Amino acid sequence: MNMEFDHIVVGGGAAGAIAARRLAELTSGWVALLEAGPDAVAREEVRDFRRFKEVKESGLARLLPILQPPVGNGRFLYPVARMLGGSTSQNTCIWFRPPASDYQDWVDAGAAGWGVDAVRPHFEALEQRINIETVQPEGPAHHALATAAQEMGFPPIDFATGFDAGWGSYRMSKRGVARESTAQVFLSPRSALPDNLAIFTDTPVSSLIFGADRHVTGVMTPRGAFVARREVVLSCGALDTPRILMLSGIGPADELARLGIQPRHALAQVGAHLLDHPAACVNVASRRAVTPDELWNYSGVLFARVENESAAWPDIEIQLGPELFEQQTAPAGFPSAPDGFTAYMTVNRARSEGSVRLRSADPDEAPLIDAAYFTDPDGYDMRVMMEGIRFARRLFGMPALNGWLGDELAPGSRLASDDELASYIRETATTGYHPGGTCRMGAADDPLSVVDPQLRVVGMGGLRLADASIMPTMVSVNMAAACMMIGHRAAELIAREKS
Ligand SMILES: Cc1cc2nc3c(=O)[nH]c(=O)nc-3n(C[C@H](O)[C@H](O)[C@H](O)COP(=O)(O)OP(=O)(O)OC[C@H]3O[C@@H](n4cnc5c(N)ncnc54)[C@H](O)[C@@H]3O)c2cc1C
Known part of the structure; x- marks a missing residue:
């Protein structure tokens, strides 16, 4: 050959x-x-995007450990697709x-020539070849969350256009159930x-x-x-x-x-300079049984300014759904419930910088990954996440959710001070999967x-x-x-x- x-x-x-x-x-x-x-395009668990959780366990991804931080969560693994x-x-x-x-x-x-006018034609070309669909899950729980977002003052927005703060439906690169x-x-x-x-x-x-x-x-x-x-x-x-x-x-x-x-x-x-979107959740029990949407069980996405109202762009992304995201809260000992709601939040412009280093000269050995979340000297990332939790609590208190919500499972309503929230965030924060x-x-x-x-x-x-x-x-x-x-x-x- x-x-x-x-x-x-x-x-x-x-x-x-x-x-x-x-x-x-x-x-x-x-x-x-x-x-x-x-x-692996023909493998059913890869083709059907709803089975994404199975792919991690299928041998088609390397699950890389991160270094245990001095304080906080070192339990999560980076899934690196192979x-x-x-x-x-x-x-x-x-x-x-x-x-x-x-x-x-x-x-x-210093990235001369990478301004928005230069990159726009590439996105346009991609969107001509890749099928993008808007997903709007049906059902009373989804409707209640969408209404609560609007009651908070977040108008529905179309993510297909240039957007700022607001609530909108997911756009996804898929064709029906096929990724x-x-x-x-x-x-x-x-x-x-x-x-x-x-x-x-x-x-x-x-x-x-x-x-x-x-x-x-x-x-x-x-x-x-x-x-x-x-x-x-x-x-x-x-x-x-x-x-x-x-x-x-x-x-x-x-x-x-x-x-x-x-x-x-x-x-x-x-x-050096490993960036990510660190993620944390507010989980609340539901008093009513929730029927999951078969296609996609997250109601929508909200972008908001929580740390600084005059920030150039919203500082937090909040994905909301009638489904508990407990991957990190359960192992940390937080309670669960048969049904519930999650606000899954990521810091949009996180400033903390981690690193990837070699453990040895062996090409098969996993690298040393220091995620270094919430280590930026100014404490910006932590402030955004703490304010995100407070924002999510206000949102869960909106009238549209009356009759739905039970106890806050994580962090739990007794945790309210900055120190308490920071400690919860450190203990349960995980990767937003965006190194x-x-x-x-x-x-x-x-x-x-x-x-x-x-x-x-x-x-x-x-x-x-x-x-x-x-x-x-x-x-x-x-x-x-x-x-x-x-x-x-x-x-x-x-x-x-x-x-
Ligand atoms: C679980 C998960 C969920 C995510 N969900 C979303 C989402 O919904 N929306 C979104 O916008 N982003 C999402 N992301 C992030 C997004 O998919 C990644 O940011 C993006 O795929 C990164 O692209 P890349 O080209 O840098 O690397 P990758 O897409 O990771 O590609 C790297 C490729 O290099 C190959 N490779 C690595 N080492 C070698 C080697 N030594 N020799 C040959 N080949 C090698 C790998 O096998 C892989 O195919 C998610 C990520 C994960 C992990």
């Missing part, structure tokens, strides 16, 4: 599947997509375009793919191969070496892209040397940058990154669409440079 290609994209997830497909469409060169996991489509094959298909202010922040952070993963939309059926695109599944890349002058010429896999005549694009996600760089000697030089890895290019910021920022994009001469605005690794040749790792600052909404935009744009940047 000829293992030589013009471009090699590593990782066929949200960004990588699209980058590979678009590169093959936009150029006449040979493109290889190397994916660590299998093609299959074509990446996390779009295991996620809940929620679809949001980030607001314009997010992209302005990227530009301000529209990037594997499904961009890599299936194989017979319809461009002839110049070759897909290698079950092909984990362990490291990069170098030529002269810090130039990457290929990648190493268990099948052998793959040679890239032009470029390698790493799209392995915010946890694995920095891992592969570090295993290849690109990263914090002292740390690599300590692990016995020959440092090739010192880039201290590789693996990003570990190889941030910025000006080439900024010591904080790992990639420049063309997504080229600073100081290297033949190597770009395209996935959630490049985000200079957190996007304010669920991240899949933004990651797909990055993959789409990466292909165009590369193709444009070639011509």
